[in-house]
Amino acid sequence: MRVNFTVNGRKQEADDVWEGESLLYVLRERMGLPGSKNACEQGECGSCTVRLDGVPVCSCLVAAGQVEGREVVTVEGLADYAAHRADSHPGGGCASGSCGTSIDAAKRWTAHGSESPRAQDGQTGEAGGLSPIQQAFIDAGAVQCGFCTPGLLVAADELLERNSEPSDADIREALSGNLCRCTGYEKILDAVRLAAARQEEAV
């Protein structure tokens, strides 16, 4: 079957999709967007979390056909998505959770290969082009092996969108569907707190 949908603001068309394929498979193997990770493929670990019309979902549990005509944001589009949110709703969240990226904004989005300038350096302030939560994960040391990171970032960004001052209990609740085996979560908490604080400062 053919599936038409929007990924990170770009209209995409996937051909010859087998009915049993997941959104995760289509993103990774057909769209060339392997940022969403395949760690359990049964909705338990959250590594494949994406936004589907603004709502965080495990893309491994979404059948590809279900995304017909809908909007998907993956970790690859997170920076632009967050930038758009900051432009449209300065200082505020997107309560409906369905702001998405406009088509015009999306047209400016291009996939960043590993040759892109920002890929050359991971130091604070030198990278550029990252959303606040992405930068905070780097700065707080919340990235170790990094396999859980894309899903955590999408989930954490959604939390900060609807709750700009989350308590620790709020953060734990929001991220309880994302497993991390390396960090012990403490630095992930630090990162979310840091991103929230920076968001606060920026207002």
Added chain:
Amino acid sequence: MAQKTRTTPAGTPTNVTQNHTKGGIGESTLRPDGTLKVTGEFAYSSDMWHEDMLWGQTLRSTVAHALIENIDISEAVAMPGVYAVLTYDDLPAKMKNYGLEIQDTPVLANGRVRHHGEPVALVAADHPETARRAAAKIKIDYKELPLVTDEASATAPDAPLIHEGRDDHHAGHVPHPNIVHRQPIIRGNVEEARKRADVIVEGEYTFGMQDQAFLGPESGLAVPAEDGGVDLYVATQWLHSDLQQIAPVLGLPPEKVRMTLSGVGGAFGGREDISMQIHACLLALRTGKPVKIVYNRFESFFGHVHRHPAKLHYEHGATKDGKITHMKCRIVLDGGAYASASPAVVGNASSLSVGPYVIDDVDIEAIALYTNNPPCGAMRGFGAVQACFAYEAQMDKLAAKLGMDPVEFRQLNAMEQGTIMPTGQVVDSPAPVAELLRRVKARPMPPEQQWLAAGEAADVRALPGGLSNTTHGEGVVRGVGYAVGIKNVGFSEGFDDYSTARVRLEVINGEAVAMVHTAMAEVGQGGVTVHAQIARTELGVTQVTIHPADTQVGSAGSTSASRQTYMTGGAVKNTCEAVRAKALEIGRRKFGSYHPAWATAELLLEGGKVVTDGGEVLADLADVLEGEEIDVELEFRHRPTQAFDLVTGQGNGHVQYTFAAHRAVVEVDTELGLVKVVELATAQDVGKALNMLSVVGQIQGGTTQGLGVAVMEEIIVDPKTAKVRNPSFTDYLIPTILDTPTIPVDVLELADPNAPYGLRGLGEAPTLSSTPAVLAAIRNATGLELTKTPVRPEHLTGTGV
């Protein structure tokens, strides 16, 4: 089904080359791969992609012990989209087994399977689902054999032999062929010492089978090469060890198997053994096409070895003034169907079985069994974890019987620098055991009943059971527990443990730049970060490039045993020192006549310049190197170790020891049998923190894995069928952010004079004491004895065993 897969190529099979510009040793420099990892651009092994690639699939046995009477692949071969179906008969070389120490593991089952999930056949197809369906169409006739599942069934005189005709180097020393290895340690005279004891405590402890549960599944891409060889991009812990095992079974010389590390999604010991490497290469060589294999989570539980489950029997005695008189212990580790790292795990479990205490009279025995259970091998803490769980429970029992405070009792018996281990080895660097305990004990306690702190209604998220809204705190009681552990660093028992680093120093765009090339597997621990820090410190440059890890440079050894910062860090340091000496030599040749200090002063490289130890600048490093390039590859070795004597266990077997302590605070709902760990305070001596941010991350991560064992993690093997019951993240539970408490970390830096920069390997120690601390806290809260991991609700409510 669609044949076309990805339309937009991405995740090309290369690793990342990394530059960054700040931070010497001791600074919390950020990860050079951090940006790639937060943008989704970092290419993990499961992201590898090649035009025209096929997908590989393994067919695994559905029974634990059986003869294979027939394999029918005809239906699978006939399926459209299937390119190859391979069984044992298709293996190309005389060598058909592999293994870390003992080559007892078949690449594909040879007429017999010895555990549930053993690989039997392989399929390559153009879509992963096609490959899965084809594998399901392979028909195998099994004739089931009697099972060996525990010590009694394994060592019975008429027990079926898991491996007949053993000829490995342990075979002649073991009391039964179903025992992989046995290590006794005898020191002093236990029977005499026992007479001095005023109290004696005994305990029988059971440690469950833990899984590494790294997030990134086993995966990789094998690309056949024109020269008949193969290029393999894979997530592993030790490229050269893999290579040594892969090349012989492919029938290729090692230089025709070129391995490159691809992004590794965690390891924790689970990637020390071969998983899909050989299978992908076989399929690629057979089909002439690139083949990618990615395990799903179900298969991952069968694709790697687990932590040895153990039964431990301990006896300790103490005088009434609190001095331990003696210790006797017997540790039985279940190694499962294949040896993997079992011999070394036995060595660790026995030699570290006393814990960080002074006990002169000991009688120790550790064995590992061959059974039909899943194979067990390396996991973070490696034999020391199981022992720590038992000896720390014993310490609490002794203290209780003597009416002493458990921490004071431990401090009274704590080892220190100069203590003699049961193996006769002298602990010749700082061993701040009493101090680590003091620090975790001195930390302020977390507030009581935090679920009430939010206001009037209980915040159920802070209660045992959490979001499940099972209680409002009525039956919740608090407990506090302590534990401390000792772990060795590096490979022990006479193993020639070395690492290699190649460092190039050259001028690029007018600036001196260092390139560090090692085969170290970056599995998330941060080696890539500290190697650049070391190069900057030693060479005084700002720009350092970390070359992707591959087999084009000498072995770095394994990313395990807490050894990589010590070993490959040491190799980078030593190699940089040699590069520095060459740079100064060039400088003397070029500029020596301009300033006498070139000949007389101690010279350093700092800030891109050659300076005297008095701070006088002699030259720009870029001017010194102009037109020259320095390129050095060196091996680094730690001081030699010895094998343990097979009768007495004596020998200087270990390189270095490392110590961590924990205080656990738990709240237990005694009605529901649910546990909430409120805080897990940690103190650890790291010798020297090269990067504090990474150090703390490792300690918190290791602590959380220990917490997992205490309250939820266990691979459950059905004792009647030896089948794994819970191979999924639905049923094998690892701690979520809701299960994991605050983990305050207190880091000591007491330098080890024998180690590079004085550092101590640190990744494993926090996994040891975390589990017994949590258990001690739960015992403290409930008054129950609790001798098994993990603690389950039925153990707390008295409704099960």
